[in-house]
Amino acid sequence: MKSIPECLFHSRSLACKKPYGAAPAGKKVEFAAYPRREQGISRMTLWVEEDGQQAEAYPMRWFGLAGARDEYGASFTPPHAGLYWYWFTFDTADGPRFCARGYGGRCEVLDSMGDRFQLTVYDPSYRPPRWFGEGIxxxxxxxxxxxxxxxxxxxxxxxxxxxxxxxxDDLPVYRPDEHGEILNNDFFGGTLRGVLSKLDYFESLHVRxxxxxxxxxxxxxxxxxxxxxxxxxxxxxxxxxxxxxxxxxxxxxxxxxxxxxFNHTGYDSRYFNGRGRYDSLGAHQSKDSPYCPWYEFSEWPDQYGSWWGIYTLPQVNERxxxxxxxxxxxxxxxxxxxxxxxxxxxxxxxxxxxxxxxxxxxxxxxxxxxxxxxxxxxxxxxxxxxxxxxxxxxxxxxxxxxxxMNYPLRDAILAYLNGGTAEHFAETMETLRENYPRDVFYNLMNIIGTHDTARALTVLGVMSEDWKKSRDERAHYELPPDRLETAKRRLRLAAVIQFTMPGSPTIYYGDEAGRQGFEDPFNRRTYPWGAEDREILAFYRRLCEVRADSETLIRGELRFDTGENDALLRYERTLGRSRIIVLVNRSRQEVRTGVNALYALDLLTQREFDCEDSSGIEITVPAETAYLLQCFGSAE
Missing domain, CATH: 3.20.20.80 (Glycosidases)
Structure with missing residues (x-):
């Protein structure tokens, strides 16, 4: 007997919509809705609108009773890839009603049109390469x-x-020059051969x-x-x-x-040649330059389109x-x-x-x-x-x-660890999982830091007033000992989430070594060779090892289990009979929770948990701690 949702329609329930989430073009998508019988519905209609086109109506058939509800169904076969929107209408004795998208994929019954449900349709013959998402x-x-x-x-x-x-170990130059410009022309001399010399290091992190x-x-x-x-x-x-x-x-x-x-080149480039350093005839030097049609001049040569108005980044016409x-x-x-x-x-x-x-x-x-x-x-x-x-x-x-690049994941992780709810984190990820083709969702670049963002350790450790410090103060800022310890605990939690989500966990150089820093260029300081935070680095090495060795974390299904405690983020990764439960407690108090297993092993610490009776395992998750539990057996 299929599990009927508690609402009229739930877009993430297979009882309401098959397949889950994004759908392949040319394949039937089946919809079912379950209004309560006392609503006295006389007719239901599925509406589907290809993005920017006119909506089409699909009358829904009555398929009989489903407990205290009626079951109505219809199907739609998307002809080609693209973005589609759908919703439902139904007639009652009191007039027409609209079934619109509510929080968490649940239907919301309204008197007028509301938010529509999204259906992403993709070309099933196109398969993204999986090697990226499967590795670190x-x-x-x-x-x-x-x-x-x-x-x-x-x-x-x-x-x-x-x-x-x-x-x-110098600070990057961050002050404007005498003309008020920050030139970003100071170099530390990193090399490709330097990277080559660190292949053993990458191997120790199981990088692919x-x-x-x-x-x-x-x-x-x-x-x-x-x-x-x-x-x-x-x-x-x-x-x-x-x-x-x-x-x-x-x-x-x-x-x-x-x-x-490829959206812009340099002002000082072979193609634009704004400073005349190249032997080629650049667009800034002559309208006869072969590169001149690449750029869009409003008044040649000094008025042209540039990225975000930055004159050193002249935009090209990509068409x-x-x-x-x-x-x-x-x-x-x-x-x-x-x-x-x-x-x-x-x-x-x-x-x-x-x-x-x-x-x-x-x-x-x-x-x-x-x-x-x-x-x-x-x-x-x-x-x-x-x-x-x-x-x-x-x-x-x-x-x-x-x-x-999975910036929504980064934002959700940092929001959760800085006081947000586990439910909000889960909703952010479930929205992506529903909207993205599965092969893309499992191929995402999962980040918690990039060259465009402040260092994760800094974000997780500073107080709100620290962001108001002067640029000189931010340049030299280091987290005080108590805040640093808090930030390190939170960074471990952030990394656990990052490494246990589908997709490729991506380490921004130095994050694993405890590098700190506010915005550019302080987030781009050199890797601290010989001065790494050994505690953080050891944790990353262990986490990388766990991720690399686990087919379940690489390919397994994802299911969230929230609502028990706002501070406890809980989800499962499953593959066949293998089951890993991730427990993340961001609060400063321990949290007790039950796990349906006879035996569980924390993959990070090798700590064992046994079932004391047939009801499963009661686990106490310490404050600001994460468990990565490989579970065996099920309680009665």
Whole structure:
């Protein structure tokens, strides 16, 4: 007998909707609704609207009684990939009613139109590469991770004079110059060979993907102002260094993913050549430049579109055929070339500012070069229904993005650990799980820190008033001992959640070593080799080991169990007969809870829990503690 929901319709119940969540195009989606008999319903209708089109009505048949409820059903077969919306109407003696989307996927009966339910439809023939989501990722900010030599002022075409730090532990330059600009042209000299020398370190963390922030020649230390897409920044090394790194990493089962900054170039670049450092004829120098049509000038040469109005980041017209050929269509295009040289995929910077056809074309080119190439997008919100520049995006229909950066997970983790409820965290994740195709949900880049965010340890330790400190104060700020201990406990909880969600847990370099820092550039300080927080690092190593060795955490189903206690986050990962229950207690008081098992083993500490009677195991979760319980057997 199927389990009937307690409301008229629940979008996450298989009794109401099959399949769960996103649906493949061309396959029937079945809907069932269960109004109470005393409502006296005479007719029910399912309404389906393809995004931006006219809604269509699907009369629902009465299928009989279901306890104290009637059962009505209808089906809809989405003809093609895209975003669809649905809702229900029914007639009563008191007039028509609307069944709209309420909290948690539950139906809300209203007198007028309310929020609609979302149905994401994808192309079933398109399968994102699974290797990414199944492994652990390490995010490297190239200039600040590791150097194999003292930095030397590079020379050559396009190279601007650079400020070189001899001391690896210096603060990055953060004050404006005499013209009021922060140039970001101070370098610490991290190199590709430095990364190569740390492959043993990555192996100790069971890393399977090395994701690099930009590595191409650029004026700035962050290198998001690309100067030459086809040249490794000489301070980092050269093309041979890159090939060697990819080759040696592959021998250890690791892949390399590059950052593709294709929405804008650098002002100081081969293409725009605003400072005339390149031998090429740039768009800023002549309207006859082959690169001039790439840019949009309102008044040549000094008035042009730029990313967020930053003059050093002139925007390109991604629909320009020549630009597309250069980036991904030509045999020696940027995307294809670096894949051939050893990369396994691309992360697209500001993906919501790249047109859908540009992303789709890039994806095709990448897959032609390497069938299992990965294309990840930087999207900060729910990417399934994202609207950018008044246009609905088609990221997950098939053939665009294989994954996105999971900022909603980061936000939900930090909100929960800073006093939010377990229910709110679960709702955030369940919304994504319902809206994303399963292959995408299990392929997400799960982050708690990036080069664009303050360090996780800092966010979890500072007081609200600390964010109001002056820039000089924030530059030198270190958490006091009591706050540091609190932050470390919370960081462990954050990492447990991150590593037990479907998708690739992604470590931002130095987070695992206890690095602190507010906003850019304080979140981009060098990796503290030899001065790591050994306690945090040991915890990460153990957590990485658990995640790498567990097929259940890699591929298992996810089910939340909330409502018992706002401070206790509880969920299960299951695969076949294997069952792992995750218990996270963010409060400063212990929490007691029951576990339906005869025996349980905490995978983090190897602590054992036995059933004292047939009712299961009673577990006390200490304050600010997480258990990762491998469970065996079931209580009566």
């Amino acid at each position: 990722t390490y995010n490297i900010f190239p200039d600040r991770f590791c150097r194999d030599r003292d930095p030397v002022q590079p020379e050559g075409e396009g190279i601007a004079p650079r400020v070189l730090h001899e001391n690896w 993907t090395l994701y690099f922030n930009p590595i191409f020649q650029a004026y700035s230390n962050h290198r998001y102002d690309t100067g030459d897409y086809k040249r490794i920044d000489p301070l980092l090394g050269n093309e041979e260094d890159f090939k060697t790194l990819c080759s040696e990493a592959a021998k250890r089962g690791m892949r390399v993913v590059l950052d593709g900054v 320009n055929p020549d630009y597309q050929s250069f980036i991904f269509r030509d045999a020696d295009s940027v995307v294809r070339r670096w894949l051939r040289l050893g990369a396994s995929g691309w992360r697209l910077d500001v993906a919501d500012e790249l047109p859908d056809d540009f992303i789709a074309g890039l994806n095709v080119a990448a897959k032609q070069e390497k069938p299992d190439a990965l294309v990840i997008g930087e999207v900060w919100e729910d990417a399934s229904n994202k609207i950018a520049y008044s246009e609905r995006r088609r990221y997950f229909g098939g053939g665009e993005l294989d994954s996105v």
